[in-house]
Amino acid sequence: MSGTLARTGLIVLVALLLAGCTGTQSVLSPGGVEAERVHLLFWIMTIGSGIILALVVVLTGLALFGSQSLRSRFANERFITGLGLFFPVVVLTVLLVYGLFVMRAGAQSQAPEDGQLRVAIEGELWWWRVTYLDGEGNRITSANELHLPVGTPVELALTSDNVIHSFWAPTLAGKLDMIPGRENTLTVTATRAGVTRGQCAEYCGGAHALMAFHVVAHPPQEFEAWLAHAASPAHEPATAQEQHGAELFQQAGCGSCHAVRGTEADGVIGPDLTHVGGRLSLAAATMPNNSQAFSDWIVNNQHIKPENKMPAYEIFTEEQLDDLSIYLDSLE
The missing domain is CATH 1.10.287 (Helix Hairpins)
Structure with a gap:
């Protein structure tokens, strides 16, 4: 028994x-x-x-x-x-x-054809810069999310200019290191639509555990629509609060580190924020994406993700912080 x-x-x-x-x-x-x-x-x-x-x-x-x-x-x-x-x-x-x-060791992977999508992914401290290179040579920069069309091979060019990272999306493929001074390539083919999650799989510093990302696999037509939207500039502020938030964004110098296409903000140090409000998360899958999370990040980002490159901004009044957060949340 x-x-x-x-x-x-x-x-x-x-x-x-x-x-x-x-x-x-x-x-x-x-x-x-x-x-x-x-x-x-x-x-x-x-x-x-x-x-x-x-x-x-x-x-x-x-x-x-x-x-x-x-x-x-x-x-x-x-x-x-x-x-x-x-x-x-x-x-x-x-x-x-x-x-x-x-595992077809030694076999040639099914590489993308000429003119097809290629994605450059750069490991930063501690987030992911994601740049889509379409068939016409256009560069569409985003962050912390990888969008793919189902059934189409996509070549990922993996690089780092700081320390060794490791790109790992378990539902797509195995791990591949991102080594400073070297480009490693990985061809992936999504077989089903949906949202999954990936992670840096190589210890890269204090906030390593908070360096994740989402993988969004779309049916082909939905992916083309998403890519066209991602390539578009940010929309104009629609309310008085959003307008005030946009002004605060420029006045506080946020545009020196972040880009918002269609505005004077053209920084490259931090993530591109053109469509940040439409992403699934903030701070590399660390926080939910809403106006309250933007407020928390602006003021407490060093507590949330220690040693990241963004200073904690404590210069805003509560009303200013609300307006700035609402503006960022509206960038969908």
């Missing part, structure tokens, strides 16, 4: 652990061509290792509690050599070959 309860408890524990691995940031919920290969290889290795573990447990039990004749057979040199040497060599060799086949 106790053995049955122990087995039941173990099964429930494993199920709960696996359930915790699903969701918006998990290799167990693949949404890309390479991630589907990783998912298949994971289950092959997990099931195979489980079978081998069960075999070892059974043989150990028989060696401890079996009959004397059976235990004598286990002590035979050929039995030990077979299971202890040849069996692991054969299994690991087969697994290596199969893994290389599944």
Whole structure:
């Protein structure tokens, strides 16, 4: 009875652990061509290792509690050599070959055709600069989100000018380092629409854990509409509060670090804010995206994400802070 309860408890524990691995940031919920290969290889290795573990447990039990004749057979040199040497060599060799086949090691990836979309992603401290290079040579800069068309290979050019980062979107593909002075490329193909999450997977400093991003996969027509909107300038302030907030943005010098296309703000130190109000999050997936979050970030950003390059602005009155936050939130 106790053995049955122990087995039941173990099964429930494993199920709960696996359930915790699903969701918006998990290799167990693949949404890309390479991630589907990783998912298949994971289950092959997990099931195979489980079978081998069960075999070892059974043989150990028989060696401890079996009959004397059976235990004598286990002590035979050929039995030990077979299971202890040849069996692991054969299994690991087969697994290596199969893994290389599944992951298509050495094969040319399906690269984008001439004129198709290319995305340059730069690892900053501690956020992501994302620039879309369309077929006409236009550069459309955003931050902290990667938008992709479903079913189309997109080449990601990964760079860093500070420290080593690692780009990891588990539902799309495996990790790839971003090394200063070098460009690494990764071709990804989203297989289903939806929103997932990625993370910097290489320790890069104090706020490393707060350097995440969202991946948004669109049906092709929706992606074209999104890209056209992303390329457009910011809309004009529509209310008195938004107008006042836009004036404060310029007067406080925000435009020296941030760009808002269609205005005099053309800074390149911080994220492009042209359509910041339409993003899924603020501060690289650290905060929700609303006017209150903008206010909190402006005043308390060093507390929220220590050592980031933006100083804490405590120069605004409560009314000014509200107007500035409402203006930023309106940039959709």
